[in-house]
Amino acid sequence: MKNKYAILSMDVEDWYHLYYFLDKADKSYSMLDGFTSYIDLLNKHNVKTTFFVLSELADIAKDQILYAVSCGHEIACHGKTHIRPLDLSLEEFEAQITEAKAKLEDMIGKEIIGYRAPCYAIDDERYKIVQKVGFKYGSSKMDVPGHPLYGKLDLSEFKQPVKGIYTKEGMTEFALNTQKFCGKHIAISGGGWIRLLPWNTLMKPLIKKYLKDAESYILYIHPFELSKKMMPKVPDTSLLTNVRARRDLGKMDGRIIELIRLLREAQFQFDTFADICYRIEAVK
Numbered sequence: 001m002k003n004k005y006a007i008l009s010m011d012v013e014d015w016y017h018l019y020y021f022l023d024k025a026d027k028s029y030s031m032l033d034g035f036t037s038y039i040d041l042l043n044k045h046n047v048k049t050t051f052f053v054l055s056e057l058a059d060i061a062k063d064q065i066l067y068a069v070s071c072g073h074e075i076a077c078h079g080k081t082h083i084r085p086l087d088l089s090l091e092e093f094e095a096q097i098t099e100a101k102a103k104l105e106d107m108i109g110k111e112i113i114g115y116r117a118p119c120y121a122i123d124d125e126r127y128k129i130v131q132k133v134g135f136k137y138g139s140s141k142m143d144v145p146g147h148p149l150y151g152k153l154d155l156s157e158f159k160q161p162v163k164g165i166y167t168k169e170g171m172t173e174f175a176l177n178t179q180k181f182c183g184k185h186i187a188i189s190g191g192g193w194i195r196l197l198p199w200n201t202l203m204k205p206l207i208k209k210y211l212k213d214a215e216s217y218i219l220y221i222h223p224f225e226l227s228k229k230m231m232p233k234v235p236d237t238s239l240l241t242n243v244r245a246r247r248d249l250g251k252m253d254g255r256i257i258e259l260i261r262l263l264r265e266a267q268f269q270f271d272t273f274a275d276i277c278y279r280i281e282a283v284k
Contacts, residue, residue, distance in 0.1 A: 005276050006268035008219040010038055012053040015224035015231055017082035019119055020241045025234050034223030035064045041253060043071055045260050047270045052078035052116040055100035058107055069108050074272035076114030077101050084121035086151050094129045114273050116140050119149040127153055131171050137277045141175040161280050163215035172277045176218055179206045190219040195248050199255055211266040225252045
């Protein structure tokens, strides 16, 4: 039987990095305790994963990063700041991810081979820069047409050795999972989607349907979604923004535990992006 892969990744950013809180939130208040909570949850369930870290948080989260590494998890790069790559010039983008990669490598003492774009805002030009800088895999392809934050990445010339995992000339791209519902693309891969949309009546059934024929599944989540702290109020934000930021924050750990059970029942193998990347390359 063909291997089926699951990666329960986390984007290590703070609550104030949310795009709709840009330049409005109090950056002195942190919810990065959710980073540690997630490591402990995964360790309890014997799951290895990948953490995409913003390098501007590396010093603040150094103990947590080294704790993750000591537990066998992978550290990858989420850039320097959380500015969308599409809002940076090509030169700025290259300089920032080069600096971020070096910072994280210096901290953990090993090569950083993975990159995920903030807000999945990547295009073909910037993807070439990701490869140029020395990353060996990405996880920035989110197929939700019309989304105001996501970018467009053309993988038509890539091979697909595993459904949802694309390879070309030494580069591997792990696409985020989506499922159609009422003509719309729903990102069943996590983050705000799993938190905001009804879990029992919508998201769990969509995930179960997807897993029937899938060969890969990727979750992405953020520390604030597992934090034990209350998210502060932010002035000059709309009711919709506040609902999007806070809805069901206290329920995510339970949903992740349910997701782990669903994936195990469907015989998915948990691993890091790096290990799967090397395994796929090895069997070519």
